[in-house]
Amino acid sequence: MKKSLGPKTLLYPTPVLIVGSYNADGTSNIMTAAWGGIASSKPASIAVSIRSATATHGNIVQRKAFTISIPNESQVLEADYAGLVSGREHNKMAELGLTPTPSELVDAPYASEFPLVLECRLVAVHDLGMHTQFIGEVVDVKADYTILNEGGGSVDVTLLRPIVYAVGTQGYFGLGHHLGKAFEIGREAVEK
Amino acid sequence: MKKSLGPKTLLYPTPVLIVGSYNADGTSNIMTAAWGGIASSKPASIAVSIRSATATHGNIVQRKAFTISIPNESQVLEADYAGLVSGREHNKMAELGLTPTPSELVDAPYASEFPLVLECRLVAVHDLGMHTQFIGEVVDVKADYTILNEGGGSVDVTLLRPIVYAVGTQGYFGLGHHLGKAFEIGREAVEK
Numbered sequence: 001m002k003k004s005l006g007p008k009t010l011l012y013p014t015p016v017l018i019v020g021s022y023n024a025d026g027t028s029n030i031m032t033a034a035w036g037g038i039a040s041s042k043p044a045s046i047a048v049s050i051r052s053a054t055a056t057h058g059n060i061v062q063r064k065a066f067t068i069s070i071p072n073e074s075q076v077l078e079a080d081y082a083g084l085v086s087g088r089e090h091n092k093m094a095e096l097g098l099t100p101t102p103s104e105l106v107d108a109p110y111a112s113e114f115p116l117v118l119e120c121r122l123v124a125v126h127d128l129g130m131h132t133q134f135i136g137e138v139v140d141v142k143a144d145y146t147i148l149n150e151g152g153g154s155v156d157v158t159l160l161r162p163i164v165y166a167v168g169t170q171g172y173f174g175l176g177h178h179l180g181k182a183f184e185i186g187r188e189a190v191e192k
Numbered sequence: 193m194k195k196s197l198g199p200k201t202l203l204y205p206t207p208v209l210i211v212g213s214y215n216a217d218g219t220s221n222i223m224t225a226a227w228g229g230i231a232s233s234k235p236a237s238i239a240v241s242i243r244s245a246t247a248t249h250g251n252i253v254q255r256k257a258f259t260i261s262i263p264n265e266s267q268v269l270e271a272d273y274a275g276l277v278s279g280r281e282h283n284k285m286a287e288l289g290l291t292p293t294p295s296e297l298v299d300a301p302y303a304s305e306f307p308l309v310l311e312c313r314l315v316a317v318h319d320l321g322m323h324t325q326f327i328g329e330v331v332d333v334k335a336d337y338t339i340l341n342e343g344g345g346s347v348d349v350t351l352l353r354p355i356v357y358a359v360g361t362q363g364y365f366g367l368g369h370h371l372g373k374a375f376e377i378g379r380e381a382v383e384k
Binding site (some may be wrong): 001004011014015081083126130139140141149157163175177 | 193195196199201203204205206207209227228235236237238239241262270271274309310316318322323325327330332333334335336337341347348352355356357360362363364365366367368369370371372373374376378379
């Protein structure tokens with residue numbers, strides 16, 4: 001027996017995405033977004049939804065590029081702050097002591113302190129009501145050496161330790177214990 | 193100093209979404225997807241990306257509806273299995289002992305064993321290469337009473353205990369410890 005809660009965006013979990021963009025005057029801006037995710041494997045694409053009232057929205061439309069950084073759980077205060085105030089009144093990177101770094105591949109900056117960054121070229125814009133969904137093709141991913149797995153070819157999430165966001169009660173959480181490996185633990189049932 | 197990993201979908205974390213749809217013969221199908229997230233607050237909308245080769249893809253296009261269920265961490269085997277085999281050859285709900293339940297609001301079913309379900313009406317289809325992104329307007333959310341917060345108006349994520357998926361090394365994880373409350377812990381920095 002289930003209770004009806006009405007039409008709400010109760011999807012769990014969501015990521016904490018730091019969106020980097022250039023303001024009209026060339027300064028660097030960041031904002032935090034939790035409405036987004038992976039959109040396609042080939043070309044590697046991600047989606048992030050942003051309200052049209054934000055500075056970031058106009059920046060992305062102008063420059064047709066943005067970056068998505070994934071903060072470590074120790075950077076939760078920075079992540080929350082970047083979602084609380086507007087880039088129109090605040091130089092958030094400066095206030096947080098973050099280092100603006102220009103992407104060499106797309107027309108957008110990122111803060112070098114965040115351990116993982118996806119450099120994205122804007123490929124589609126979808127008006128979905130309160131939010132505009134931007135689709136970014138991932139041109140490159142750059143990762144701190146400290147979060148790479150053995151071999152260095154990919155990210156070890158237990159070293160990255162991303163923030164897990166929970167809507168509704170609006171809590172930030174860390175990564176929990178390992179439950180199993182995908183495309184493997186279900187195979188047991190398949191092979192029965 | 194960061195290492196370039198190339199154009200990959202290394203975005204963390206992603207959700208584990210169980211997509212429910214009706215096959216052409218009226219039987220119920222589920223598949224697991226991790227490419228998706230919240231797309232807009234008003235109208236409440238979610239995005240889920242699915243390859244055109246899947247049974248679910250055709251089902252959603254036909255019925256213009258789907259459900260998204262969020263499994264509990266104890267249901268990780270079911271979730272993995274539903275991503276491993278095709279609904280064309282397997283009645284996954286039956287094989288997993290799940291109970292197909294018709295949504296009364298949209299033309300799609302869900303498995304009543306999953307604690308949270310979003311009933312979605314298809315409102316947009318975006319071809320993004322390997323994956324097609326479906327945008328669903330959330331018509332209603334239904335939740336088990338056992339996962340509701342005090343007052344019963346929303347979901348307590350620490351009771352829901354959703355699965356957190358990590359791409360790259362393809363691991364399933366539980367929810368970790370509470371890091372802070374959103375729109376609150378960053379305020380300290382704002383008010384300085």
